[in-house]
Each structure stands twice: as C-alpha cells, then as structure tokens.
Amino acid sequence: MFKNDNNGLETIIGPNVKVEGDFVSQGNMSVEGIVSGTISTAGNLYIGEQAKVTANVEAGSAQIAGHLKGNVVVHEKLELTPTSQVQGDVSAKILVVMEGAQINGHYQMGSVPQTANVKERGKKIASAE
Amino acid sequence: MGYFYLYDNFLQDRAYATQLIRLENILTDLSLQGRVGRLSLLKSIRDLISGAVRDGASTLVAVGNDDTLSRLIEVAADFKKITVGFIPLGTKNQTLAKLLGIPLGILACQTLSNRLIQTIDLGKINGQFWWQKIEGVGEFKITIDQKSQITLTGKQNIVIGNFGDLILNDNNFLFNPQDNLLEIIASYQSTKKWWKKSATNSLSILPAKNLKLTALGDNILLKVDSFKTVKTPAIIAIAPEKIRLIVGKKRIF
Numbered sequence: 001m002f003k004n005d006n007n008g009l010e011t012i013i014g015p016n017v018k019v020e021g022d023f024v025s026q027g028n029m030s031v032e033g034i035v036s037g038t039i040s041t042a043g044n045l046y047i048g049e050q051a052k053v054t055a056n057v058e059a060g061s062a063q064i065a066g067h068l069k070g071n072v073v074v075h076e077k078l079e080l081t082p083t084s085q086v087q088g089d090v091s092a093k094i095l096v097v098m099e100g101a102q103i104n105g106h107y108q109m110g111s112v113p114q115t116a117n118v119k120e121r122g123k124k125i126a127s128a129e
Numbered sequence: 130m131g132y133f134y135l136y137d138n139f140l141q142d143r144a145y146a147t148q149l150i151r152l153e154n155i156l157t158d159l160s161l162q163g164r165v166g167r168l169s170l171l172k173s174i175r176d177l178i179s180g181a182v183r184d185g186a187s188t189l190v191a192v193g194n195d196d197t198l199s200r201l202i203e204v205a206a207d208f209k210k211i212t213v214g215f216i217p218l219g220t221k222n223q224t225l226a227k228l229l230g231i232p233l234g235i236l237a238c239q240t241l242s243n244r245l246i247q248t249i250d251l252g253k254i255n256g257q258f259w260w261q262k263i264e265g266v267g268e269f270k271i272t273i274d275q276k277s278q279i280t281l282t283g284k285q286n287i288v289i290g291n292f293g294d295l296i297l298n299d300n301n302f303l304f305n306p307q308d309n310l311l312e313i314i315a316s317y318q319s320t321k322k323w324w325k326k327s328a329t330n331s332l333s334i335l336p337a338k339n340l341k342l343t344a345l346g347d348n349i350l351l352k353v354d355s356f357k358t359v360k361t362p363a364i365i366a367i368a369p370e371k372i373r374l375i376v377g378k379k380r381i382f
Contacts, residue, residue, distance in 0.1 A: 010334065010336060011334060011335055011336060012332055012333050012334040012335075013333055013335070014315065014317065014331035014332050014333035015317075015331045016281065016282050016283045016285070016317045016331050016333075017279060017280070017281055017282075017315065017331075017333045018279070018280040018282070019277055019278070019279050019280075020277065020278045020280075021276050021277030021278050022276045022277055023276075023277050024276070025336070027336075032331070033333070037277065
C-alpha cells in the first residue's frame with residue numbers, strides 16, 4: 001500500500017480542489033474542497049469545516065464538520081460536529097450529533113444494508129487478518 | 130539465460146576504468162558474463178537493446194546511475210519475458226539503488242547473482258512507458274477513470290507517482306509499485322501576504338488507474354522520470370505487473 005505521513009489517509013481532496021462526478025474509494029478519505037456528484041468509500045470519511053459537498057454520500061464511518069447537501073448512508077458511526085450543516089436524509093448505525101450541528105432532513109438509526117463497495121472492503125480486512 | 134550489460138556514457142571516463150575491469154572479472158567469476166553495449170551520443174538505446182534481445186539476451190542490466198536504469202526500463206518494457214538488473218556505479222544520481230536494496234558499486238554483482246525478482250507496475254504516458262514519477266507545476270484539470278473530473282486551481286505542484294519516495298512541502302511519501310494504482314499528489318502553497326498570519330499549505334492525494342491531465346491555461350511541460358519531458362494534454366495509465374526487476378533483500382517497497 002502507498003505510504004504517507006497523513007494518518008493513513010489514502011484520498012485527500014484539498015481546499016483548492018473541485019471534484020465533479022462519482023468518487024469511489026476503498027480507503028480512508030478526507031474532503032476539504034468542493035465536491036459534487038457522489039462519494040462512496042468503504043473506509044472512514046472526514047468532511048472538513050471548509051468543505052462544500054453537494055453529493056449523495058456512502059461511507060463505512062464518517063465525521064462531518066462542513067456543509068453537505070445530499071443523502072448520507074453510513075454503515076457504522078456517523079459523527080456530526082458543531083460546525084456541520086447537513087441538508088438531506090441521514091441513515092447510520094450509530095449517530096452522534098453534537099451541540100450546534102444542523103440536520104435538515106429525516107434521520108434513521110440502526111443497521112444499514114451493505115453495498116458491494118463496503119462488502120469488498122470487509123472481505124479484504126477479513127482475509128488480511 | 131543471456132545477460133546484456135548497458136554501460137552508461139559517463140563510464141567512458143578514465144576514472145572508472147579500474148572499477149569496470151574489476152566488475153567484469155567478478156561477473157565472470159559468478160558466471161554472469163554477457164555482451165556489453167556502451168551508450169554514446171551516436172548510439173540509440175533502443176537499437177542497443179533490441180539488438181541484444183534479438184541475440185537472445187533475457188536479462189538486461191543497467192550499469193550506471195538512476196537515469197541509466199530509467200532509460201533501460203522505458204525501452205525494456207516493450208519486450209516480453211525480460212528481467213532487468215542494476216549495477217549502480219559512481220556516486221552521483223544514485224537514489225534508486227537504496228530503494229531497490231542494491232549496494233553501490235561492484236557489491237551489486239552479488240544481488241544480481243542472487244536473482245531475487247519482483248514484478249512491478251509501470252506507467253504509460255501518451256503510449257510511452259515510465260516507472261517513477263511525472264511532475265509538473267500549474268493549474269490542471271484531471272479526468273480520473275472517466276468517472277470524475279478534478280479541477281486543481283492555484284499554482285499546484287503535481288506529482289503522479291508509481292515508484293520511489295517523495296518529499297513535498299514537508300510530507301513524506303513512498304509509492305508502491307505493486308498496488309496496481311497510480312497516486313496523484315497535488316500540493317499548493319500560497320505565498321505569505323501582509324494581511325495573512327502565515328502561508329497556507331494544502332495537499333491532495335487521489336488514487337487512479339487511468340487519467341487525462343490537461344492544463345487549464347497554456348500547455349504545461351511535464352517532467353517524466355527526471356530525464357524526459359512531455360507536454361500536456363497527456364493520457365496517463367497504469368501498466369500492471371509489466372516488468373521483472375532484480376532487487377535486494379533490503380528493498381524499500
């Protein structure tokens with residue numbers, strides 16, 4: 001695996017970067033820039049304070065600190081920090097909403113059906129162990 | 130198993146004469162002797178290598194520095210069932226030997242003799258092979274795997290890597306040439322302005338298998354493997370498990 005100094009993050013979308021389209025990853029992802037389309041990662045997703053995301057999002061686990069317009073599906077833990085603003089429906093196994101966080105949409109807690117991307121990652125982790 | 134040794138041009142200097150005699154003696158002792166081709170301004174590397182392969186060489190060994198090995202790999206990738214070795218001679222421009230776990234100088238003959246082989250990915254840019262990294266500075270638009278479009282604004286240092294290490298704005302990276310992926314690393318460092326406390330530093334890392342790199346303004350010159358240049362727009366792709374490389378036990382990948 002590619003090695004770097006950034007806490008095992010395999011994909012980083014920096015502040016001066018704009019992404020349009022479908023973005024699929026197996027690893028951990030951090031978004032600080034502008035994204036429109038869809039984001040799917042089987043790993044952890046972090047959406048930073050300055051990030052502006054207009055996308056449907058699916059992730060293994062996620063922490064949201066910035067703006068997100070779109071539906072969110074998280075298979076494990078979703079954490080919304082005080083600066084987060086989510087416009088869309090939220091679905092997560094475990095949901096943590098901190099004081100100041102905003103959700104404009106429906107939310108659902110409990111197990112979420114796994115998609116192919118997440119299942120593939122699960123198999124990889126199991127075979128590595 | 131025929132060996133072909135590609136000597137770099139700089140080895141014609143008298144300073145290397147004794148070292149080359151010792152090298153040839155050791156190779157004979159280890160039964161690794163083979164035909165020698167010497168690079169010069171008048172000889173094309175492609176002609177030397179295709180001649181050697183036609184005559185039955187299946188192991189091509191670069192004798193020289195990083196550029197010698199990179200130039201050899203670029204051409205050798207066009208042939209099937211070829212193994213590439215490296216004997217790093219001289220002290221300048223020798224960064225790859227450490228990454229490949231090969232000792233400098235004639236000690237590398239032992240690594241060659243051990244024949245520990247790893248198959249690695251290469252990259253392609255506009256149909257030509259490359260293996261370490263592509264570098265450029267400017268504003269870019271990248272289409273990744275025909276699915277997503279990335280716009281990089283500001284003066285970005287962009288590196289597309291397959292093999293080797295990289296230090297960019299105090300961040301260390303080590304590319305893996307066996308993961309069937311290229312990594313796009315873009316770094317933007319704004320200059321400090323009087324109204325700002327400090328310069329901002331932003332980093333992006335994006336994995337990709339196929340990409341199209343276009344400059345947002347005028348075409349930009351990209352440096353490929355530190356020895357050649359290609360202009361944008363460029364079609365870049367991974368070429369998985371493309372070459373067999375003789376490495377040492379202490380390799381760093």
